[in-house]
Amino acid sequence: MERYVEKLLYRVSMAFIIIGTSIMVVLILQTPKTCVPPNAPLKPHTHFPRSTCDSSPRQHLPLPKKNSRLWSSRAWQSRLSSFSSFFLHFHHLGLLHNHSKALCVSAGAGHAAMALTHLGLSDVTAVELVDSPPLVNRADPHNLPFFDDVFDFAFTAHLDEALFPRRFAAEMERTVRRGGLCVVAVDECGGEDVRDIAGLFSNSKLVNVVNVTLEGSRRTSVLFQIQGSAS
Template sequence: MESHIRRFLNNLSFASIAIATLILIFLFLQTPQTCIPQNSPSKPHLKFPKSSCDSTPRELVSIDKKNKRLWSSNDWKKKLSSFINFFQSIRNLGLLHNHTKFICVSAGAGPEVMALSHMGVHDVTGVELIDSPPLVSRVDPHNLPFFDHVFDLAFTAHLALALFPSRFVSKMERVVRPKWCEVAKLFADAGVICIASVISPYRRDRDACRAILPDGYFIEMFMDVPFEVCEARDAKGLYKLARAGKIKV
């Protein structure tokens, strides 16, 4: 390539870079005509933005202010009253006490947690995918990070919205202490025959259910069903875990 052509191309490149730089600086310094004028105040309006030019900054609301606004709404008060009435019915059955260790799964903003606290329940844990302090902590309801049998009661009002309902329920069952016969005992005390399906791979859990009722009140029925049929109907996979040696009775 001839030297004069090379010099011409180099000069053209430098000129293009210089022009592009000047245009970029001009664009940075120039306010678009379609947006807010330069002489407008810092907060020209507090309405909902209708276009990208409505550049009103969102104010950072503190958690206390947010909760105060939420808890004073009529919708929150209705939910709170509804949950209090529901939990009171459980308390009337003798299943809920002030010392009950309670977990609310998929609790949303936590109206059920507040309802239990207002009723005097001291140990209430609320969990949800999105935390809502101080009532609800951020935890995946499908993967509860708690040890087995650490809670007395578990509650959820949003099972229908669960992505995997069976896994959702199995996690709740895992963290709750086995008390299958508590409700059956209430019926027995009232003179009503109650059929309870006491399913547990652990002998101590089954023995605990037997010990709830006096001698002669707990009648165990044996169903002569082939092992293969029981294993095929096992929704929780307990037979599979037992075969793998992961469950020791």
């Protein structure tokens, strides 16, 4: 009886081994259904492999060439033009000069920094949590890696997205010299909202509030002048 059971178990085991091996062979040889057939036509505007199973390495695009493509795109040029028009207003008022040392906080991909450079400023620094070389360096806007009173002009369009707005504003004030300017662009607002923003800049004087169009959206530009170093 025991020998009969052993033979039965042996036959069952062999059957499972044969079935499993056959399934593995089929899976290896058969193209998965999730793959695009190798002879499928490519869309002219894509650069993807002919098959999603194609493991051949993609061509590495050097950073300068990658940036060149990005900066020449219509979307980039549109946003750049918007920031250029915005900063040109301060240049005409004599608040921005070619020798001004400017800081862009939470600068994103660097549109504002490039606009200031194109305006003629030779010393522009931009920071963001994720760097975008060569325009934007990596730094925490709540803990800027700069000495006190370094810059003449600081700008941000992302104060309303800060985790700690008061700390964010204090760091802008700390790094701008006495008499220098801080400019904040926020969603269009007025009255109490502007007073709340002004309350964050406890070391500055509110100079001007004006509604503008920036990056295709209605925004409010709030201008502060630094009165002294924070104690």
